[in-house]
Amino acid sequence: MSHYLLDIWQPAGGTPEPAELAVIGARLDALNAEIRAAGEFVFAAGLHSPDAATVVRPDGLVTDGPYVEGKEFVGGFWILDVPDLDVALEWARRAAAVIGLPVEVRPFAG
Amino acid sequence: MIEQVYREQYGRAVAILTRVVGSIDLAEDAVQEAFAAAATAWADGPPPSPVGWIVTTARNRAIDHLRREAARADKLAQAALLHAAAGPTEEGPVRDDRLRLIFTCCHPALNRPAQVALTLRLLGGLSTAEIARLFLVPEPTMAARVTRAKAKIRDARIPYRVPADADLPERLRSVLAVLYLVFTEGWHDRPALAGEAVRLARLLRELMPDEPEVAGLLALMLLTESRRPARSVEGRLVPLAGQDRSRWDRALIQEGQELVRGCVRRGRPGTYQLQAAIAAVHSAAPSVAATDWAAVLTLYDQLARHDPGPVVRLHRAVALAEVAGPAAALAEVEPLALESYHLFHAVRADLLERLGRDAGDAWERAIAGTDDPAERAHLRARRDARRGT
Numbered sequence: 001m002s003h004y005l006l007d008i009w010q011p012a013g014g015t016p017e018p019a020e021l022a023v024i025g026a027r028l029d030a031l032n033a034e035i036r037a038a039g040e041f042v043f044a045a046g047l048h049s050p051d052a053a054t055v056v057r058p059d060g061l062v063t064d065g066p067y068v069e070g071k072e073f074v075g076g077f078w079i080l081d082v083p084d085l086d087v088a089l090e091w092a093r094r095a096a097a098v099i100g101l102p103v104e105v106r107p108f109a110g
Numbered sequence: 111m112i113e114q115v116y117r118e119q120y121g122r123a124v125a126i127l128t129r130v131v132g133s134i135d136l137a138e139d140a141v142q143e144a145f146a147a148a149a150t151a152w153a154d155g156p157p158p159s160p161v162g163w164i165v166t167t168a169r170n171r172a173i174d175h176l177r178r179e180a181a182r183a184d185k186l187a188q189a190a191l192l193h194a195a196a197g198p199t200e201e202g203p204v205r206d207d208r209l210r211l212i213f214t215c216c217h218p219a220l221n222r223p224a225q226v227a228l229t230l231r232l233l234g235g236l237s238t239a240e241i242a243r244l245f246l247v248p249e250p251t252m253a254a255r256v257t258r259a260k261a262k263i264r265d266a267r268i269p270y271r272v273p274a275d276a277d278l279p280e281r282l283r284s285v286l287a288v289l290y291l292v293f294t295e296g297w298h299d300r301p302a303l304a305g306e307a308v309r310l311a312r313l314l315r316e317l318m319p320d321e322p323e324v325a326g327l328l329a330l331m332l333l334t335e336s337r338r339p340a341r342s343v344e345g346r347l348v349p350l351a352g353q354d355r356s357r358w359d360r361a362l363i364q365e366g367q368e369l370v371r372g373c374v375r376r377g378r379p380g381t382y383q384l385q386a387a388i389a390a391v392h393s394a395a396p397s398v399a400a401t402d403w404a405a406v407l408t409l410y411d412q413l414a415r416h417d418p419g420p421v422v423r424l425h426r427a428v429a430l431a432e433v434a435g436p437a438a439a440l441a442e443v444e445p446l447a448l449e450s451y452h453l454f455h456a457v458r459a460d461l462l463e464r465l466g467r468d469a470g471d472a473w474e475r476a477i478a479g480t481d482d483p484a485e486r487a488h489l490r491a492r493r494d495a496r497r498g499t
Contacts, residue, residue, distance in 0.1 A: 002267050084269040086277075087218060107266045 001081045002041065003108040004088040008101050010075030012050075027098045035080065035091060046076035075101065111156055112148050119161040120145075120235030121313075125207035127163050128270060131172045131194045134214075134232065134260055140175070144168035169194065179265045208233060209317045212271050216285040217268045224259035225288045231256055233313070236304050244303040245295065282318075286327050286382060289314065293331050298482070301338065307331060322376045326383030329369035333389035336362035347488040351398045381397040384413040403432035420446040424454055427461075452479030456489060469493075 015021065035041040048092070050066035050073045066073065078095070082088050088105050096103040120141065127137035135450040144167035148160075173194050179187030180212075215228040219425040230236045236244075242252035262268070273281040289311050296303025311328040318324050340353040348354075370390040373383040388409045395401035410426035424446055431439035448454035452475075459472035473493040477486055 084267045085217075086269050086273070089219070105266075109265070 001083060004080050004082060004085075005104075005106045005108065006078040006080060006088065006092050006095060007104050007106070008064070008077065008095075008099060009072045009104060010101055011072055012070065024042040024099060028095075031091075031094055031098055038084045040080050040087070040091070042079040042081050044076070044078040047074060049073065049075075111160075112145065112152060114163070115148075115156070115160045116145055117235055119164065121211065122161060122206075122208055123164050123168060124232050124235075125211040127168050127172060128211060129207050130169055131176070131181075132190050132270075134263060136172055136190075137168075138170035138232070140168040141356065143171045162351075183208070207271050208313065211335050212269055212285055212314065212317075213272055213281055214263060216281070216288045218281070218284055219266060219268055220259050221261060222288070222291065224255055224262075225284070225425065226292055227252060227255045228259050229310065230292065230306060234310060236306065243298055246491055265495055282321065282323065285314065286323060288326060290330075290382070293334075295332065298484075304331075304335060305337075308335065322373050322378045323380040323382050324385045325369045326380060329366045329373070329386035330382050330389060331450050332362045332369070332391050333366035333386060335359070336366065336393060339352050342484070345484065346491070348482045349488070350392060355396065358393065366390060367393065379412060379416070381413060381416045384416065388413070397416035401432070403429055407433050420448050421451070424448060424451075424457055428457060431461060431464070436461045440465065451474045452489070455479060456492075459493070 016024070032041065032044060053066045055063050055066070078091070080088060080091060082091070085105070085107070088107075092103040092105045123141045123144070124134070124137050127140055128134050131137055131140070141164065145193050146165045147167055148156075148164065151163075152160075159192060173191065176187050176191040180191050196380070211232055212229065215232055217224045220228070225236075226459050227241055230241050230244075231238065238253045238256055241256075242249040245252065272278075289307050292310070293304050293307035296305070296307060308328070311324070311331055315324050315328050336359040337353060338354065339359060340357040341348055365387065367390050370383070370386050388406055389406050391402055391409070407426065408430040410422065410429050414422050414426060424443060427438070427439040427442040430442060435485075437498070440458070442462060443454070443458055446454060455472045456477035459469040459476055462469035462472055473489065477489045477493070480486055480489070
């Protein structure tokens, strides 16, 4: 089994309407239940937007906001423990379909 | 002898070793060492089963290597050693290891140039330098591409297996696209590259005899390749209409047509089979005038259902012009969103001329739209030929 990070590429800007978010949330819960049932779930979380981020630099300087301004930011992520890339890609495909946003799949090093 | 075995069996040996040792890099190194050892060991003649000898020797080399790594307390090497020592080198009765290797090389997590380079390197047994020459890129660029792709297979753990039935159609499309890309790259002026594509398509056909699109792709390649002797005269391109059909390769045509007939019997058409069927109709015609254009048009109608893109509709319009006249064809061509495609302008120019209208602007756009010198010269000649009459 191998660990993969699945991270959601969220565009900077508005979020969907509350009603739409509620539908997405319910579908995500169902998907997470499936991943758990498969024994492949390690961790998952949604993140606040980069407006809430604080950056600490190597010299100890603390600054408000994201390190780099981008068109996209990581909106949330999963850590999965699956047999190989194909299994990770299949969960990512399902996740992207539920959220309507691209999901990046990255293998853990080591 | 060794060269021939290398060419024919390199991919197979690497495919088996990759399964046994679990690493493409180690498999490649071991197979190359085995071929190097064969140079002395086979001095008095090859063993009864050359490929068996190569695989056994390579496996022993790989196990030696893993033992050394394992002695240094490398946990991964220890695990791989257990697997390699226990695993059989015989292939399963159902599936050739090369099939796993093809699907790994053409995995959608790799970009297309990487898929192409890996397929030629690992299955075709071409050296990185050879692939670089065939694709007209510097050797370090190609070497970096191959290294990066192999690293991604390892790090992202792209699986070494034939996809499950549910994923097979989509994954097979990617494999076919890679082989067809190799063929079309070679079609213009690199027959060796086109030859590699045909060789790999033959292999895939052998491995997947029940997939009609595989047969369709092979047929399309063979029927296209059959026209190579007639497609240029003194460096000038000769379009299908002007080719000396007596120069077409009859053996390739016969083989291609036989494959197309097999596809028709199966009744599961797809884009490669339909393109092959169109090529088969042309290959059966003694001249342009004697071509069964109605059949060509029907096949394009079917093709457009599988591939509704404007390029197919453009080609369909060429057949339509022969069946229903240039005015009907031009009406089909005009609305196509192919402004940046030089053949769009060339087809338009031809149809305008046949209708007795001014085609000068369309010819200029067609000529400006391609960088290929032979294609440009050919378009200029066509423009000037019409002007002269």
